[in-house]
Every structure is written in C-alpha cells, then in structure tokens.
Amino acid sequence: MAFDYDKYLRPGKLPHIWCPGCGHGIVMKGMIRAIDTLGLKKENTAIVSGIGCASRLPGYMDCCTLHTAHGRAAAFATGVKMARPEMTVLLVGGDGDGTAIGGNHFIHACRRNIDMTYIIMNNNIYGMTGGQFSPCTPTGAKASTTPYGNPDPAFDVAKLAIGAGATFVARGTAYHANQIDKLITEAIQHKGFSVVEILDDCPTTYGRRNKFKSVIEMMNRLKDIAVPVKAAEKMTPEQLQGKVLTGILYKEDKPEYCEQYAKVIERAQGGAK
Amino acid sequence: MEKKLPTIEIIEKYCKGCHICVEFCPTKVLEMQGFVAAVKNLEACIKCMQCELRCPDFAIKVKP
Numbered sequence: 207m208a209f210d211y212d213k214y215l216r217p218g219k220l221p222h223i224w225c226p227g228c229g230h231g232i233v234m235k236g237m238i239r240a241i242d243t244l245g246l247k248k249e250n251t252a253i254v255s256g257i258g259c260a261s262r263l264p265g266y267m268d269c270c271t272l273h274t275a276h277g278r279a280a281a282f283a284t285g286v287k288m289a290r291p292e293m294t295v296l297l298v299g300g301d302g303d304g305t306a307i308g309g310n311h312f313i314h315a316c317r318r319n320i321d322m323t324y325i326i327m328n329n330n331i332y333g334m335t336g337g338q339f340s341p342c343t344p345t346g347a348k349a350s351t352t353p354y355g356n357p358d359p360a361f362d363v364a365k366l367a368i369g370a371g372a373t374f375v376a377r378g379t380a381y382h383a384n385q386i387d388k389l390i391t392e393a394i395q396h397k398g399f400s401v402v403e404i405l406d407d408c409p410t411t412y413g414r415r416n417k418f419k420s421v422i423e424m425m426n427r428l429k430d431i432a433v434p435v436k437a438a439e440k441m442t443p444e445q446l447q448g449k450v451l452t453g454i455l456y457k458e459d460k461p462e463y464c465e466q467y468a469k470v471i472e473r474a475q476g477g478a479k
Numbered sequence: 480m481e482k483k484l485p486t487i488e489i490i491e492k493y494c495k496g497c498h499i500c501v502e503f504c505p506t507k508v509l510e511m512q513g514f515v516a517a518v519k520n521l522e523a524c525i526k527c528m529q530c531e532l533r534c535p536d537f538a539i540k541v542k543p
C-alpha cells in the first residue's frame with residue numbers, strides 16, 4: 207500500500223514551499239513514517255523549529271507545532287517538555303539555525319540530556335537567506351559570503367553532539383530515504399537528548415555555486431560519501447578518506463533532565479532529602 | 480499466472496520536476512514529460528517503492 211502521508215499533514219498545505227529537489231521534503235516524510243511507526247498521537251506530539259527553510263517543516267504537520275525564533279527552538283522545546291513531560295517533543299531545523307545562531311542552545315540541550323529528538327537538516331548553507339556560509343559549510347566551498355572559497359573548517363555535527371553530552375546520536379542522508387524513519391524512530395524511543403543529523407541538499411543556493419550540475423549530482427554525492435558504521439569497521443583509513451559514517455553513531459544511558467528536575471522539586475517541597 | 484501490475488499515481492500539481500524518481504528508479508519505469516514525471520513502462524516496475532520514498536514533494540503514490 208502506498209503510505210498515507212496526508213493523515214499527518216494539515217489539509218490544503220501542499221505543494222510545500224521547498225525548491226525542486228530540496229531534501230527537506232524527504233526528511234519530513236521520514237519523520238512522518240517514524241511518527242506512524244510509533245503510533246504517536248497528534249495531540250501528544252510537539253514539533254518545534256527555529257527559522258530557515260528546514261524550520262518551515264512544522265507548518266505542514268498536523269500536530270502541536272511551534273515555529274519560534276532563529277536558533278531558539280531548543281529553548282522553547284525545553285519549556286514544552288518541562289511543562290508536559292509526557293509529550294513527545296521533536297525539534298527540527300537547519301545547520302545554520304542549529305550550529306550558528308543556535309549553537310549555544312544546541313550544546314546545552316545536549317548537556318542537559320532532556321528527553322527530546324532533534325532532527326538537524328544539514329545542507330551546508332543558509333538556504334533561506336540566499337546562501338551565506340554556515341558553520342557546516344566545507345572548507346573551500348563557495349557561498350554568497352565566501353565567493354573565493356570558505357577558509358573555515360566545518361563542524362562535525364554528530365561529534366559536536368556527542369562531545370556536548372547527547373546520549374543518542376545518529377546520521378543519515380536525504381538520499382538514503384528508507385533509513386531516515388528508522389533512525390528517527392530509534393531516536394524517539396531513546397530516553398534522553400537524541401540528535402539525528404540528516405545530510406541534505408540545497409540545490410538552489412549551494413549546488414549552483416559549487417559546480418553541481420543538477421539535483422541528481424547532489425544526491426549521488428550523498429550516496430557516495432555515506433558509509434554505514436558496520437561497513438566502516440572493515441575499511442582502512444585511506445578507504446574512509448572523504449567518507450562520512452551513517453547509522454547510529456552513539457548511544458548511552460544517563461539521567462534524564464525532566465526526571466532530575468522533578469527530584470529537585472520534591473526536595474524543595476521537603477520530600478526526599 | 481499473469482503478474483499483477485502496480486498502480487503508480489503522479490500528482491502533477493505537486494510534482495516540481497526534480498528528476499529524482501526518474502533517475503533512481505532501478506528499472507527505468509518513469510520519465511519526464513515536460514516538467515512533470517510520468518509513467519513510461521509500468522510492466523518493468525519491481526514495486527521497490529524507492530520513487531515514493533524519495534520524492535521530496537509527496538507527488539508519487541505506488542500501490543503494489
């Protein structure tokens with residue numbers, strides 16, 4: 207049977223605003239399939255975003271949604287989760303939103319290990335505003351603000367998340383569409399702060415400037431650079447040059463923030479010492 | 480026994496003509512007709528669902 211996405215979408219919102227071949231739509235579909243797999247209820251699922259093309263995602267979803275300020279999705283989502291810990295809270299956004307203006311919120315949400323899932327669509331650029339470089343733009347790449355090539359090294363979002371304390375970290379790509387829902391499903395099931403980085407494409411502001419002739423070339427790049435963690439174990443460092451690992455990269459059990467905070471309340475009210 | 484053919488529905492008003500479904504169909508079932516995707520060779524479809532999974536625009540539905 208064809209999958210019924212309409213069930214989870216606000217009626218009359220399609221076609222969405224994303225450009226032809228933009229991977230954000232592929233990620234949204236993966237997220238919907240994960241919601242469906244877990245049987246999450248709309249009234250019990252909050253989807254929170256900042257600003258950017260990727261951050262437009264909640265507007266299409268027939269769930270509890272919150273489109274907030276640039277880079278601040280984690281702060282708003284923390285408020286939602288603290289007030290309603292029984293809700294499933296999903297954060298969505300782009301690489302610019304999450305690692306530039308929102309970098310601080312991102313690392314501290316990781317550190318706190320609050321139980322939510324952050325889906326970061328990394329297209330290596332500020333798509334919405336016309337292609338300025340982001341902290342995830344590769345060295346040497348062209349952006350509207352680096353016409354002679356970007357001198358900065360890029361963040362490894364997954365390593366950043368692990369270093370900051372996230373307890374579940376996974377990576378997929380927009381090309382590997384059938385893996386996206388599986389990663390998000392596991393991320394939601396994990397109790398703690400889960401980060402799912404999806405390597406994505408922005409043909410409009412990144413592809414054009416960086417000699418990708420088409421959406422297909424961008425998709426083929428994602429196909430070629432991705433190496434599943436299991437396969438990587440059997441590969442030499444030379445073979446892994448220029449590749450990125452995909453799958454579940456890190457998982458650990460640690461005390462979760464809402465539960466820890468509930469204990470603080472209990473102590474303050476003179477309960478358990 | 481004759482094999483059952485799938486139904487492939489392409490919602491033209493959603494299709495943005497990105498070529499993803501056409502390019503990555505393993506058996507070359509689809510083609511571009513002007514700016515939208517279209518079914519060229521339904522017989523060849525192996526019902527892998529990859530086109531439906533990858534279409535960024537919710538424009539393809541495959542009923543196996």
Ligand SMILES: Cc1ncc(C[n+]2csc(CCOP(=O)(O)OP(=O)(O)O)c2C)c(N)n1
Nearest residue numbers: 258259260276300301302303331332333334
């Ligand atoms: C406080 C503030 N600063 C700057 C902007 C302008 N702005 C809007 S979206 C964006 C970057 C979005 O990039 P990213 O998060 O990677 O999303 P994409 O568009 O690539 O999906 C910027 C800088 C803003 N809206 N608010």
Ligand code: SF4
Nearest residue numbers: 224225228259333408
């Ligand atoms: S500008 Fe880039 S990120 Fe934004 S919708 Fe277009 S392709 Fe996607």
Ligand code: SF4
Nearest residue numbers: 504524525527528530
């Ligand atoms: S289901 Fe698979 S074989 Fe059939 S048209 Fe789609 S991609 Fe091609």
Ligand code: SF4
Nearest residue numbers: 494495497498500534
């Ligand atoms: S993948 Fe979707 S939007 Fe792209 S050409 Fe095919 S049907 Fe159209």
Ligand SMILES: [Mg+2]
Nearest residue numbers: 300301331333
């Ligand atoms: Mg971006």
